[in-house]
Amino acid sequence: MTDVTILPTDDTLRLIEALVFASAEVVPMKDISALLPEGIHADVVVKVLKARYAGRGVEVVEVAGGVAFRTALDLAPRLRKLIAKPRRLTPVAMETLSIIAYHQPVTRAEIEHIRGASLSQQTLDQLLELELITPKGRRDTPGRPTIWGTTAGFLSYFGIKALDELPRRDDLLIDRG
Structure with missing residues (x-):
């Protein structure tokens, strides 16, 4: 028997997108999984969202065991003029x-x-x-x-x-x- 990948619906993608957007912290994969319908895997949802945001001003990234929105790497230096730099470590x-x-x-x-x-x-x-x-x-x-x-x-x-x-x-x- 083969393992079939079930793709998320647009509604499911919107829900997870809103969760990641609304969170000030990295969203753990287990939290994403908790919101998904049976048979849909968090890693598949993240992969689809990453593809959807690839090349945009913000991107979906996997970091610290979860998912977050981050400014596209190529744009970050141009934004530093207006946005306060994070506190640097000594x-x-x-x-x-x-x-x-x-x-x-x-x-x-x-x-x-x-x-x-x-x-x-x-x-x-x-x-x-x-x-x-x-x-x-x-x-x-x-x-x-x-x-x-x-x-x-x-x-x-x-x-x-x-x-x-x-x-x-x-x-x-x-x-x-």
Whole structure:
């Protein structure tokens, strides 16, 4: 028996389009699935919507395990003149975030060890405020330090679906040979 793909109706596409448009956050695939009639798969709906918006001023993108509207990449630089730029991360915050992304779950002491320098609370506060990191529990060691990990906001901020889309650490090393 073959698996038949059932295409969504225009009404179903409009419903999911409205959901994604109305949401200030990335819409998880499970939320899309919850609104679909039986037999229609969220990935098929997203594929149709992506095709419908391809080449337009806004596009449907899969990011952080869900779907969102984003400005077309080729138009974004021209819009920066009128739209406020998102808050940029300091070099220390970016370095800290990179360490957390690649070594999570990781404690502050481990971050400091990898960086070779102390880490200010202000840096962690900035990453927390931007919802790029979150506490993931406590390490079962003396002092029970907080362990940190990235969030879905991290994935969204960098426009990736999952952590496995990050470049491999080996690819980031400079070959001096």
